[in-house]
Amino acid sequence: MDTSVSSGEACDVVVVGAGIVGATVAVGLARRGLSVAVLEAQQVAGGATGRSAGIVATGLPGHYARAVRAFGREAARTLWALTVEGRERLAEAARSLGIAWKRTGSLLLASTPEEADSLRASAEMLREDGFEPRWEPEDPLERGFLGALRWADDGVVDAADLTRALLASATVTVHTGTEALSLEKDGDGIRVWAYRRT
Secondary structure, eight states, X not given: OBOOOOTTOOOSEEEEOOSHHHHHHHHHHHTTTOOEEEEESSSTTOSHHHHSOOEEOSSOSSOHHHHHHHHOHXXXXXXXXXXXXXXXXXXXXXXXXXXXXXXXXXXXXXXXHHHHHHHHHHHHHHHHTTOOOEEESSOTTOSSXXXXXXXXXXXXXXXXHHHHHHHHTSOOEEEETEEEEEEEEETTEEEEEEEEOO
């Protein structure tokens, strides 16, 4: 990871933000042979990534049954499959870079009878669609919940450590303390105007 800065530097791609998403995009592009510069207003993993609990969970906010109603069965299945693939890729990246990945599992807890019904229906539909959640009709935490949907393969990772390791694993130029301000068409390319704090 090169952290030098030069005025007028040319590259194939500029990525704005050096959190886990920006790092993943930058490294993926660099590994495909593109020259990549990352502009980060703070420090690597200095925003949401550095503050996150590092929970890597299957699915989207809300229950699968709700997603099926909102998007349709096929779209919901595709979205959930993408989160499973993302979870597995992230776990593999962490392991390959020597970053601790702990498979803890996760629980979606029902606090109302309606939520329990929705989670139970979600578990049934998920199994029909090839996923492997488990519906637990009793509260696994013994704290008054009305059941839980368990995902055994979810886990946790230190997202900041993983972000730094990802950026260090590829030829990517990272400009910290550099805030992207605007974009301007420049011939066949784009000029990115940025402010670097000294």
